[in-house]
Amino acid sequence: MILQQALRDQQAAFGNFFNPALKARYPRFKRKDGRQSIRLTKAAFSYRDGEITIAKTKTPLPIRWSRPLPCAPSSITLSRDRAGRYFISCLCDVTPEVLPVTPKMTGIDLGLSDLFITSEGMKSGNPRHLKRYEAKLAYLQRRLAKKQKGSKNRAKARNKVARLHAKIADCRRDAIHKATRTLVNENQVLCVESLNIVGMIKNRSLAKSISDAGWGEFVRQLEYKAEWAGRQLVTVSQWLPSSKICHGCGHKVEKLPLSQRHWHCDGCGQAIDRDINAARNIRTAGLAGLACGATGAGAAA
Ligand SMILES: [Zn+2]
Structure with missing residues (x-):
């Protein structure tokens, strides 16, 4: 099921690449590090009483919702970012609410x-989010550089750097969302x-x-x-x-x-x-x- 979806995604990626208007890059091969994600379509999960269960598993996913879903999702994407955090994004078909006209x-x-x-x-x-954390980031990066390649401590140090990067990105996105x-x-x-x-x-x-x-x-x-x-x-x-x-x-x-x-x-x-x-x-x-x-x-x- 997931392989089928991956194949469809790959097809879309090549489609984007060959479309000169989009200027897309050549699709990348899958990687073990960095961001991982899978996409599940309707048949591969069920949505009941506000809970999502993946097909062939028994217990619903333990999700901390950022907001309630407006309707049953038509597909979901599970992802893990570089900092090792898990996310679920749900695709819902809703009509956006048009705001009343103002003269401003x-x-x-x-x-x-x-x-x-x-x-x-x-x-x-x-807010200059990067600036605020720059010193801390540099410190963590120096520590990472000193760790032996392939060691467990290096993996831990890398995770700390990734978490800080993720935090900076979150702060920035949040500020921009509020402003816009x-x-x-x-x-x-x-x-x-x-x-x-x-x-x-x-x-x-x-x-x-x-x-x-x-x-x-x-x-x-x-x-x-x-x-x-x-x-x-x-x-x-x-x-x-x-x-x-x-x-x-x-x-x-x-x-x-x-x-x-x-x-x-x-x-x-x-x-x-x-x-x-x-x-x-x-x-x-x-x-x-x-x-x-x-x-x-x-x-x-
Ligand atoms: Zn003047």
């Missing part, structure tokens, strides 16, 4: 000192800059902070949450000089180094906060694009 529209600028800044002047702060949820709940239209994250991460000096901030995940979550809630996500060209143009009068400064967080506009004399100004320009550009009939992710052009 916002522009969102993604940053480093703050994860995001809205055109209303809300600064989120950036609030933004989608409160706004009907959300404007963001389209990101060239791969290009930006090539800029060595920023790479660590950018991947730590989780911009890509942030936009991904905004996208699907907006769609589920019946909200509109508008992306604005990344080439818009959103930081350099004064939102008040349209005056553009020629040079604005990244370190300069505040500037004075020569056109209208306003004192300008770099990030809030950028978020306002993104909002204006997004709404202009929307008025021209551009929608959703297609507005990037």
